[in-house]
Amino acid sequence: MASFKPALVIVDVQEDFCPPNGSLAVQGGRDIVPLLNDLLDRPFAIKVATKDFHPHDHISFASNHEAPNNKPFESFITIRNPLNLSETQETRLWPDHCVQGTKGSELLPELNVEKVHKIVEKGQDKRVEMYSAFADPFKNPCVDKSGLADLLHEEGVTDVFVAGLAADYCVRYTALDAAKEGFKTRVIEEATRAVDPSAMDEVHRDYEEAGVAVIGKDDESLKLVK
Template sequence: MAFVPALVIVDVQEDFCPPNGALAVTDGRTVVPLINELLDLPFVLKIATKDFHPHDHISFASNHPPPNNKPFESLATITNPLNPNESIESRLWPDHCVQGTPGSELLPELRVDKVHEVVEKGQDKRVEMYSAFADPFLSPCVAKSGLAKLLHDKGITDVFVAGLAADYCVRYTALDSVKEGFKTRVIGEATKPVSPEGMKEVLEEYKKAGVELIERDSESIERVKKLSE
């Protein structure tokens, strides 16, 4: 059976990491050594994604009126700009990963020289976009990153996901990867969550969708290593 694996590194950016990140994930930087090890492996395609928002993005609490504009706490209803009958409830965040700011940069310790492509997401100010593939709207989808096309054009069969944050952008990237037809694995040790208590729900979603949670010494990682033999 064909095995053409890709590594997708989600949003390993300054704003998602201590010490100065606007939306820092606890211990976020600690995933980088393992991700760098993964980048040394012979994945057919290695992609890093970046949250890359305009300053007036709808996910920023600062762009909503008080009193319901508290970062991390407030929720907002976001309506599909192309279909008023479709809407989602979404959490509001501090301003983060604004285009052209230091917070939007990939971490300097990440071996970006080993990455084949950098995919930017979240540029449409009207929609939230946790997934590195597309926004969550279905009727119709509003914004796509081009990630699916990159993977399909390379004939990828298996997608391995790492990065930040485990319960948001990694989660929805993995779920969309399955929808795109890829056998999808999340490398657990190479991710960190915003809210560890929320990971039970994430793992239940993975189980239902067919996403496999693996560790660095899994059989599938060994299979990637053998591609260079």
């Protein structure tokens, strides 16, 4: 049998992304925790939880931009690569969220964090947006890498299972980057929730193009993790 060394990556299951008090709460965000805890009970070779961990002056916060182009959820801005000003990226502005040292940045208390081997913090460079748990989207050059790719490669991981929040943003870009890194990548559909569920058709098209599989919690591949 071909080698199979699976990793579980749980993305951004934090207070600010969950009801009842999150500043950027994803509907049903807390509802996935029982399934996540079930996954954490399984013998994945490595289990990672990621955290958005922003400075207060992060470029993605609407509050750090001037009116009228500073409406959370509605406004978009152009970010220039601070290391190569010719490379740009359009990004949506958000309410302040997951600010370092605040309650909103904490992982949910009901998540079995003691089963996690490594917590990876992301989005710490105020100059760039970073949805993916691997790196910011700039290519020439990349500005901020989390070290997650190195960790998974060093552990000899072959397969990456992705879950968490939000399905249409940080889960999406984490899964796409996992595939780019050469891992066989699967997203566990019931273990995610989206900011905008109507965007999921587009997300699934991206996955298909990248070779990322969307699986259910009873998929045969998860039964191999035992």
